[in-house]
Amino acid sequence: MSVLKSNKARWAMTGVVLVAGVLMWHRAPAEKGAPQAAKPALTVVTATLKSAQWQQTLQANGSIVAWQEAIIGAEITGVRIADVLVSVGDEVMRGQVLARLANDTLQANEAESQAALRESEAVLADASANAARIRKLFESGFVSAQQAGQAVTLENTARAKLDAQRARLKVSAQRLAQQNITAPDAGVISARNATVGAITQPAAELFRLIRQGRLEWHADVTADELGLIKKGMKVELTTAQGKRVQGVVRAVSPAINQQTRYGQVLVNLPADTELVAGMFAKGVFLAGEKTATVLPQSAVMLRDNSAFVFVVGENSHVLAKKIITGRRQDNLIEVVSGLSLDAQVVDTGGAFLVEGDLVRVAGRAQ
Incomplete structure (x- = not known):
């Protein structure tokens, strides 16, 4: 019995060794093969x-303002405004009547001056005739030298009074002519303070006129930018409503x-732009x-x-490189520094990569 048990044990051990050998024989080719290549991440x-x-x-910001504004008032004071002929926004021509003053008092003053002038002319004629008569009597010895001198003095006084009265009449005529308040230049009325029935006051503003209807843009720029802007440079404005003006x-x-450390640039604007003085606008100087x-x-x-961008290296692994960017236009962006001209940069999909990832390059962007 002991011999039989010993034989069975030896056969069992032999079977285990044979099975292990077969398994190792089948596994050996796989272990001898080359290692598998890493797969690209993208x-x-x-x-x-x-x-x-x-x-x-x-780029700069600024306001639309009038090129020049004329302040219009009455040249004579203490006179009632009889009629106002224009309103804010009206276009006027040079010399056009904007308002009329009451002329009844002015006409009366002129008539009074004309009457006083005729009286002065009559006084001078009488004084001249009397002086001529006294001169003849003086030559004949019938009057004294003192009487002759008095006659000449009266004549000269009458002549001086006539000249003064002529000047007063001229002033009255000018005041009558100034009953019409007119535009000093062509343009657009931007403000009106004149009211029918009001009495004109010294230095009072009745109308304000944008001369020739011209507007301009006053842009505020920094000291560094001011040196880059030249006279005659083109500018493109954009209003709050999206309107573009050259x-x-x-x-x-x-x-x-x-105080502000800003300088101003004055930009001429074309006519008929529908812009309004006081509007805010953004502008771009084309340098x-x-x-x-x-x-x-x-x-x-x-x-x-x-x-930053991902640069593809020689071994197709990506490297993150920090760059400095500048302007943008359409779908392009300016690279100021940080990248060589021949660097192969991942165009799309960079958001899914991390530094060191292996990629497969399918082509170049056009």
């Missing part, structure tokens, strides 16, 4: 920096405001074209307030 399209001619611009720089302020190195905006990502 298939990407790359882009490189390109040169583009972009318009160099400077203008031209008329003048550049030669000084900076000490000429300048070469820019650009990338598609889809290739640039923002993280922690910084811009």
